[in-house]
Amino acid sequence: MEGNSKLSQFQPVKSIFEINREERMAPGHRACAGCGPMIAVRQILQSLDVKPVVISATGCVEVTTSTYPDSAWLVPWAHVAFENSAAVASGVEAAMHALKVRGELKEERPVIALAGDGGTFDIGLQALSGALERGHRMLYVCYDNEAYMNTGIQRSSATPFGAWTTTSPVGKEWPGKAEIKKDIMGIVVAHGTPYAATASISHWKDLMTKVRKAVSQNGPTFLHVYAPCNRGWRFEPKDTVEVAKRAVETRFFPLYEVENGRYRVTVPVAKPRPLEDFLSLQGRFSHLLKPENSETLKELKGIVEERWSKINAAASVQAQV
Amino acid sequence: MSDPRVRPVGPYPISQGGWHEGGSSKAYVTNDWRLEKPVVDLEKCVGCLYCWVYCPEPAIDLLDRAGKGPSKVRIDYDHCKGCGICQQVCPPKAIKMVPEEEEVANNGSI
Numbered sequence: 001m002e003g004n005s006k007l008s009q010f011q012p013v014k015s016i017f018e019i020n021r022e023e024r025m026a027p028g029h030r031a032c033a034g035c036g037p038m039i040a041v042r043q044i045l046q047s048l049d050v051k052p053v054v055i056s057a058t059g060c061v062e063v064t065t066s067t068y069p070d071s072a073w074l075v076p077w078a079h080v081a082f083e084n085s086a087a088v089a090s091g092v093e094a095a096m097h098a099l100k101v102r103g104e105l106k107e108e109r110p111v112i113a114l115a116g117d118g119g120t121f122d123i124g125l126q127a128l129s130g131a132l133e134r135g136h137r138m139l140y141v142c143y144d145n146e147a148y149m150n151t152g153i154q155r156s157s158a159t160p161f162g163a164w165t166t167t168s169p170v171g172k173e174w175p176g177k178a179e180i181k182k183d184i185m186g187i188v189v190a191h192g193t194p195y196a197a198t199a200s201i202s203h204w205k206d207l208m209t210k211v212r213k214a215v216s217q218n219g220p221t222f223l224h225v226y227a228p229c230n231r232g233w234r235f236e237p238k239d240t241v242e243v244a245k246r247a248v249e250t251r252f253f254p255l256y257e258v259e260n261g262r263y264r265v266t267v268p269v270a271k272p273r274p275l276e277d278f279l280s281l282q283g284r285f286s287h288l289l290k291p292e293n294s295e296t297l298k299e300l301k302g303i304v305e306e307r308w309s310k311i312n313a314a315a316s317v318q319a320q321v
Numbered sequence: 322m323s324d325p326r327v328r329p330v331g332p333y334p335i336s337q338g339g340w341h342e343g344g345s346s347k348a349y350v351t352n353d354w355r356l357e358k359p360v361v362d363l364e365k366c367v368g369c370l371y372c373w374v375y376c377p378e379p380a381i382d383l384l385d386r387a388g389k390g391p392s393k394v395r396i397d398y399d400h401c402k403g404c405g406i407c408q409q410v411c412p413p414k415a416i417k418m419v420p421e422e423e424e425v426a427n428n429g430s431i
Contacts, residue, residue, distance in 0.1 A: 019374075021392075026345075026346050027379055027380055028347045028348065028351060034405075039375055039376075039406075043374065047348040067346070071342065071345055071363035073343050073344070077343070087341050113401035201375075238406055238409050240406055
């Protein structure tokens with residue numbers, strides 16, 4: 001895994017006009033109108049000059065882009081099981097490395113494993129952990145729509161505290177999901193991963209720069225992309241980008257990167273909007289804005305503030321060193 | 322089989338481990354998913370590409386795909402699902418959503 005290939009050159013995205021205009025995703029796939037994960041996938045694919053190899057875990061993107069007998073992918077792509085996208089991507093990377101050593105590789109390509117939050121936080125976690133530990137040169141992308149959407153909006157460990165899903169219902173006994181979202185970035189960083197970052201589809205320049213930076217690293221990298229789902233979160237399809245933007249502006253989803261253990265907040269939010277601005281757009285949080293659930297709302301605000309201050313503390317401590 | 326949405330009844334033969342042609346979904350038309358369609362005002366369009374970067378399909382055709390500068394756009398009405406994100410993210414407000422039944426001249430670019 002030598003670092004002297006042309007993939008190692010990192011160019012931040014300076015302007016929208018420099019990004020690749022040749023489509024890597026064909027239209028006609030069956031994703032819902034206003035699909036957030038599909039925006040994430042398109043932005044990731046368009047940000048690279050070289051066509052990557054994409055390994056998809058089972059999930060919304062896989063189901064909708066490869067509906068038999070069609071495929072929407074214009075890059076080398078394979079679907080594997082729900083849990084092993086990281087393992088298969090490791091194998092692809094190892095095979096390409098072997099070909100390179102033998103001098104039989106025609107063109108170097110980045111390897112991208114693509115999984116949803118179910119395929120990352122829950123089902124694919126041990127394959128992800130193994131791939132990070134073995135140190136394969138690959139980018140693992142988790143598009144986070146915060147539940148199992150195509151099977152009918154069941155909760156995952158990425159679903160935020162207080163959110164409604166079909167398996168964390170809202171009623172007299174339960175005010176939505178009772179557990180807090182798993183800190184997947186903390187788990188990934190604990191592996192000593194060279195580069196891990198969060199991104200949101202609303203901040204395309206930030207997202208694309210992070211993809212390019214991740215691909216240029218000589219080792220395993222991780223990208224956690226916030227991708228709203230209008231069907232599962234209960235908002236209008238036209239608001240997908242607005243919801244993602246408000247998640248960042250209310251500090252609900254902090255955008256930061258961790259490079260060799262060093263934290264940096266890439267989109268600082270000095271004056272956050274009230275959290276209600278983010279919640280009020282979505283039906284899954286509508287119960288939190290009712291007076292009887294004010295305690296749950298307060299608790300959620302506490303969780304958001306704690307997460308934000310934890311990341312900022314890590315970033316500022318390291319800035320002083 | 323004049324309607325491209327209607328495929329012949331299977332079975333479809335699976336060969337070589339079951340691969341299918343990349344990008345073949347383009348033959349599948351999704352224009353009956355939408356209730357409203359976007360119309361681009363080319364006078365107002367500044368070619369900033371925001372609608373293209375945020376389109377989940379892609380159903381935005383770039384008029385200048387080979388270039389490296391601003392490019393005006395045209396809507397791909399065969400595949401647009403009418404989500405309306407392009408209208409929301411358009412900085413000069415050059416895109417508006419009109420009811421699907423409404424006749425628009427010049428293939429939606431006015």
